[in-house]
Amino acid sequence: MAELIDERRREPRKRLANRLLVRVIAVSLLLLVVTLVATMWFAYPRAKQQVIADLQLMIDEKLKRNQQSLSLVELRGEQLADSFLQDYRAFSTDPSLLEYYADWFETTSPGVQRLQERFFTGERIDDSLFRGMSVFVGPQAKPITDEFRARLVIAVRVLNRLGPAWQSLVSNTHLSFPENALAIYSLDNPWGRLADKDLVMTDYATVKSTLLTENPERQANWTGLYRDLSADYWTITYQRPIDWQGQHLANASFDVSLEQLLQDLAKPITEQSFSYVLNESGHLIVSSRLDHKMYAQQPTLTPENVDDSLYQAIAERITQESFADAYQVWDDLDANYIFVAHYLGTPGWWYFTAYPKEDIVAEALELPVKIALVSSLLVFAVLMTLWYFVRQEVSQPLTRLARMARMLNEKNYQDIAQQSERQIRSHGEVRQVTNAFRVMARRFVKANNELEQRVQERTQALSEANCKLEELAHLDGLTGLMNRRALQNDLSAVLANPSTEDFFVMADIDDFKPYNDNYGHEAGDQVLIKLAELFKRLEQSHSYRYGGEEFAILLKASSHSVVVEQLQALRAQIHALAIEHNFRRHPGSVLSVSLGVTRVRPSDSAAELIQRADQNMYRGKQQGGDTVVADEV
Structure with a gap:
């Protein structure tokens, strides 16, 4: 009864402390809000300009590296074209090339010839080691001429000589031909052995864009991102036509895989931003926002088959409008993002960086936050006057609560569950929390015991499954014999x-x-x-x-x-x-x-x-x- 009377005597003090704390906190919050709004009004435009300027510097540095890399690919294309043309002019009439063709190539299906597999796995001929080479000669509209056979042998020799030096720059090096043929150097993928026997490459946009009828200006070009169905990977291709005396001999070309693009262009400038790269037709080259595996069934990425509203809005604008400046800032395309655009002269792409407007607001709040910290110190001085009144009823119980929390952190659930009411000695909300800890600890003890039992059972099951997997790994799936x-x-x-x-x-x-x-x-x-x-x-x-x-x-x-x-x-x-x-x-x-x-x-x-x-x-x-x-x- 005495404890009940004493508790009732303390109730007014509790209510007074609560009212005082509520009023002080309310006044403090009001002052902080007014300060934040005023500072934000003046700080936001400046913060926006600074963010855009910082992005500009980072993007310029990144694109400079990218332009250098792509320009180097184009330079290698010139070197490959010159080497092929030089060998063609010197050796195209050499009768030994036809003997090489007969010895090196084989018919794999009616109307289709391929370079023998030994040139991919490794073969030494005339003091030269051929490795990583494959050639596909697909269905022909006309009989294969001796001149075309000579070109194919020259292509194999040129690629085998130059390709190894460019492995770190490109995914693979190849020479494609207007007669529906392709010679390729790649240590990872024997494309010429894998290509579908009915493939007509000149029916597709990549090789078709190099033909005299499609490209009378004979301009080198970069393709958009597309999926190579034979090699089963995403890539872009650089192609440089090779002509001699009005005849389209071949195309010096390189593949740059999606993984290589992701290493540079697809990486966001900052953790908050993301990027898109589009060509002038609005096709998506790469993006840090999209998972390219989602589009494994699409030959190219366009606004029609990519479900991304931001990308679709960007593609619509660049295809419908013309831009005099290679640098653009779009603030009106989306309510949540600012877009900074750069035109890449090589290879004729647009690079877009999207930066969240809310992050600009966050940077604008930096100064108000500093002011709020100073104001908080003043508020703290006022709150200290209340500390004496709450020490007895809050501080000491919280100390015991903290001790219990440390025990919980140390997973000492058994000791928490066994604590008595006298050891807790707390009141009100703190008491409710400590009781909750005790209940939680009891549940943890029970759950831990059940978990150990379950882990033991699962471990046994996993061991049995591993034994079965090991057995299956040594069996032939068709015959049941060992493999x-x-x-x-x-x-x-x-x-x-x-x-x-x-x-x-x-x-x-x-x-x-x-x-x-x-x-x-x-x-x-x-x-x-x-x-x-x-x-x-x-x-x-x-x-x-x-x-x-x-x-x-x-x-x-x-x-x-x-x-x-x-x-x-x-x-x-x-x-x-x-x-x-x-x-x-x-x-x-x-x-x-x-x-x-x-x-x-x-x-x-x-x-x-x-x-x-x-x-x-x-x-x-x-x-x-x-x-x-x-x-x-």
């Missing part, structure tokens, strides 16, 4: 401790390509599955799908004769399947397999072992296939 990766692991284990009973077999389906071509790939897949089932039954062996129609087998046997007997039995089982194959090059009407077997030797490497078995297998194919060939004993 080439598993073969490499098992070969390493066998070669580390070889035995005279270890044998290695390479098997290849005879004339499988004609089978696929005539019976269909679905039938071919069924053949692979059936043969895999037979391989699995081979005693004391492990079978692998080596690739395509090739299989590999590791098995144990006491001698060559036993191995050959097992493999002959396997060959007979394959015959017993009676899989029709009327398109064999050799006599017979059922599908067959050639097998080459060799004993594992202590000095073998994996490559030597595979090569020896492979050679035995191909000896069998040279004998007509459908046979087992072993090492000579």
Whole structure:
């Protein structure tokens, strides 16, 4: 009862302190607001001008670097064009070029020829190492002439000579031709091997823009951003036509990938700003605001297929209006942003920086905030007079509350949950908070116990899933046999401790390509599955799908004769399947397999072992296939 009377006596003091604090805070806030409004009225125009000036300096510095980079690309284009034209004038009538063409190129499908893959993986010819080269010669409206063949060989040699020096500047270097062909140097992407066999490049804007009919002025040009469907990446392209005596020979060209553009142009000038780069037609080149992966299905980025209202408004203005100045400031395009525009003479693009107007307001508030801090110090002096009245009822309970908060921060939930009412000794709102801490701590203790149990269960499940994934990583998805990766692991284990009973077999389906071509790939897949089932039954062996129609087998046997007997039995089982194959090059009407077997030797490497078995297998194919060939004993 006495405590209740004492509490009631303190109520007027509490109400008086609250009223005093409310009035002082209200007066302080009013003074601060008046000061902020007055200062803002005068500071905003100056802050806006300063922000634009700062942006101008930063943008000029950034674009200077970009212009230098793009100008360097154009310079390299001139060098590439001059080198090609010089070689063409010197060697175009050299008959050896036609011999090179016949040796280097291959027909990959009707009407389509490509540079052989060895020129991409690495091939030394006449003291020159060819690497990273690929060529696509697509469908032709007219027969290929000897002069065009010579141009293609010259292009391969020029690109192989100059391309490596420019890898850090561009994504790739190429020479395109008006006859629907392209030679390219790229260590990362064999474009000439990947291009669709029906591709007609001159039907698309990139190469089409260089043709005599489309570009009579013979001007070099930069394309807008587009998606290369063959290489599956976004890029812009610089193209410089190469003409000689009225004939359009080729185009010296380079790709600059979207990733390279993002390294410079797409980076915002400040954390608050973002940028757009457009060409004069309003096509989007790059933007720091948009995720280019969203547009993987679009060949180019235009206002019609990019859902960005700011970009659409910018594109509409630059295509409908003409501008005398290369530097523009637009304050009326959007209610939330100021746009600063720069025209890039190289390659004829507009660079836009959007800066939030609210950030200009924030900078204008810097001075008022400083004034507010001074005013706050004066208010603090007044509030100190109230400190004595609130110390007993607020300060000490808050100290205990802070101690409890530190315990909570240290995750000492158990001690908080066990605190008694006497230890808390607080009143009013502070007491409510401390009680809430205690309840929270109890819940944390309970939740932590449940979480540890759940983590243990999830860890066990994850371990089991990882084991399954490891198993799947070593299996061939079609046949269920172990894959080439598993073969490499098992070969390493066998070669580390070889035995005279270890044998290695390479098997290849005879004339499988004609089978696929005539019976269909679905039938071919069924053949692979059936043969895999037979391989699995081979005693004391492990079978692998080596690739395509090739299989590999590791098995144990006491001698060559036993191995050959097992493999002959396997060959007979394959015959017993009676899989029709009327398109064999050799006599017979059922599908067959050639097998080459060799004993594992202590000095073998994996490559030597595979090569020896492979050679035995191909000896069998040279004998007509459908046979087992072993090492000579």
